[in-house]
Amino acid sequence: MIKGSCLCGEVKYAISGEMNDITHCHCTSCRKAHGAAFSSVSAVPIKHFHILSGEKLLKSYESSPNKRRYFCSNCGSQIYAHRDPQEHYIVRLGTLDDDPKVRPTNHIWVSLKAPWYDIEHDGKLKKFETWPDKRS
Ligand SMILES: [Zn+2]
């Protein structure tokens, strides 16, 4: 089981079975929903996705026809999206607490990516384990 939770910790979930590939999605609705350059997602069969607590806090928004994005109404964390009648959820992997052991394989909807996000050069950016300076 791979576990995840929302920012406030009220919504907790677990994923059973093998994890599918991880995709970074740059579409406009992912960027807006997550407030980020892209969202990192993976398809999980509905029968492998288990809400452990906080289900009543989940609210959803229909971001495109028949596609609803589910989020914690207390803290705003996006947990998963579901397009009817697909039999899988698109889980928002930023909410994972465990290492899913699979790694990202692709970027999608690059045609809609944020103009300020330099997809070609990101691997060359400086990297810091925490903040870039010694703040406390
Ligand atoms: Zn929450």
Ligand SMILES: [Zn+2]
């Ligand atoms: Zn997207």
